[in-house]
Amino acid sequence: MDKSNIIIEKLNNHQRIDVNEGLTLFRQADFLTLAGLANQKRFYHHPDKIVTYVVDRNINYTNICASGCRFCAFFERPDKGKGYIISKQDLFDKIQETLNLGGTQILLQGGMHPDLEIDYYIDLLTFIKENFDIHIHGFSPPEIDFIAKKSCFSIEKTLSILKAAGLSTIPGGGAEILCDDIRKKVSPNKCTSQEWLEVMRQAHLQGIRSSATMMFGHIEKDVHIFEHMDKLRRLQDETHGFTAFIPWTFQPDNTRVAVKKKTAVEYLRVLAASRLFFDNIDNIQASWVTQGDKIAQTALFFGANDMGSTMIEENVVASAGVDFMLSREELTRLIQRAGFEPRQRDCYYHLL
Known part of the structure; x- marks a missing residue:
C-alpha cells in the first residue's frame, strides 16, 4: 500500500493527519481524489445540504497605514496626504444602509494609522453601539497588536x-x-506570526471568537x-475559538509583488487540503470575492460549506483589480443551482 493510500485510509477513519501526511497527499493525490475526500469530510462535519452566508458590509474606517505591505493596493502612506478617516456621518449612513438591506453585522477594518490613539477606537465602537443594534466583527490581529503597542497596553x-x-x-x-x-519579505512592519x-x-x-484566514499564491511554498x-x-486545540477558516489567493494587480496569479485549480486544491487538515475548525469558507461565482460554486x-459575505462593500481586493460583486439574490441562486439550501447565518454560524 503506497503512502497516499495509507493517508486516505486515515482520513476515511476520521483520524487526524499531520503536516507531512497533509503535504504528501497535497503533492501526490490527483485533483478529483482531493475533491472527493474533501467533499466527504464536509458532509462528515455538516451532514445536511445547507450552505450558509452572512449579509454584512466591509467598512474601512481608514486607508492610512504605516505597514507598507508589498501585496496591498489599498493603503495610502501617512505622509502622502491622500488618505482618509471615515466621518461619523459616512459611518452612520453605511450602517443604516446595511441594516436596510437585511445585514446583521459590519466588518470593521482599517490601516495601521500612526496618529490614532485607543480613544479613537473606543469612540468609534461606542458611536456604533449607541446608534445601532448590529454585531461588530472588527480589527484584525495586526491592528490590535498595533493599537496595544501604541497605547503601551498588553494585548489582554x-x-x-x-x-x-x-x-x-x-x-x-x-x-x-x-x-x-515569508512575512519579513511581504509585510515587514506587521506583527510576527507569534504576535498574530x-x-x-x-x-x-x-470569549471573543474569530475567523482565521490564509492568503497564498505570492512567495510562499506548499510547506x-x-x-x-x-x-x-x-491554537484551535488549545482555545476552540476559531469559527471558520478562509483561504484566498493573492491578487497581484497594482501591488509590488510580481507573480503569476494562482489558477482556479490551485485554489481548489488548497481549499480541499484545508478541509482535510482542519478536523477541529467546523466551517470552511469559499472566496467568491477573489475567485468569482463559478469557482466559488465549485468550491462547494x-x-x-459557507459562502462568506454578500459584501455590500469591499475595497481592499477591489484595489487589486478584482471586482466580482454578488447580490444576496445572486448568492442564494448560486447555492441553489449547486444543489444546496442557502441559509443566512450570523457571525457565530447560527442559522437565522
Missing part, C-alpha cells in the same frame, strides 16, 4: 477595552502566511501553507 488589556466598548468578534485578516521568513497568534489566543480566552495551517490547528464540492 487592549482587547478587554475594545470588548467593553462594543467589539464582539475578530476577523482573521493580516495572517497572510504565518511563517516569519497571541492576539487570537487572548481574544479567545476573553509554508501547511506550516500556517498547523499553527492555527494547534471541494470542502466549503
Whole structure:
C-alpha cells in the first residue's frame, strides 16, 4: 500500500493527519481524489445540504497605514496626504444602509494609522453601539497588536477595552502566511506570526471568537501553507475559538509583488487540503470575492460549506483589480443551482 493510500485510509477513519501526511497527499493525490475526500469530510462535519452566508458590509474606517505591505493596493502612506478617516456621518449612513438591506453585522477594518490613539477606537465602537443594534466583527490581529503597542497596553488589556466598548468578534485578516521568513519579505512592519497568534489566543480566552484566514499564491511554498495551517490547528486545540477558516489567493494587480496569479485549480486544491487538515475548525469558507461565482460554486464540492459575505462593500481586493460583486439574490441562486439550501447565518454560524 503506497503512502497516499495509507493517508486516505486515515482520513476515511476520521483520524487526524499531520503536516507531512497533509503535504504528501497535497503533492501526490490527483485533483478529483482531493475533491472527493474533501467533499466527504464536509458532509462528515455538516451532514445536511445547507450552505450558509452572512449579509454584512466591509467598512474601512481608514486607508492610512504605516505597514507598507508589498501585496496591498489599498493603503495610502501617512505622509502622502491622500488618505482618509471615515466621518461619523459616512459611518452612520453605511450602517443604516446595511441594516436596510437585511445585514446583521459590519466588518470593521482599517490601516495601521500612526496618529490614532485607543480613544479613537473606543469612540468609534461606542458611536456604533449607541446608534445601532448590529454585531461588530472588527480589527484584525495586526491592528490590535498595533493599537496595544501604541497605547503601551498588553494585548489582554487592549482587547478587554475594545470588548467593553462594543467589539464582539475578530476577523482573521493580516495572517497572510504565518511563517516569519515569508512575512519579513511581504509585510515587514506587521506583527510576527507569534504576535498574530497571541492576539487570537487572548481574544479567545476573553470569549471573543474569530475567523482565521490564509492568503497564498505570492512567495510562499506548499510547506509554508501547511506550516500556517498547523499553527492555527494547534491554537484551535488549545482555545476552540476559531469559527471558520478562509483561504484566498493573492491578487497581484497594482501591488509590488510580481507573480503569476494562482489558477482556479490551485485554489481548489488548497481549499480541499484545508478541509482535510482542519478536523477541529467546523466551517470552511469559499472566496467568491477573489475567485468569482463559478469557482466559488465549485468550491462547494471541494470542502466549503459557507459562502462568506454578500459584501455590500469591499475595497481592499477591489484595489487589486478584482471586482466580482454578488447580490444576496445572486448568492442564494448560486447555492441553489449547486444543489444546496442557502441559509443566512450570523457571525457565530447560527442559522437565522
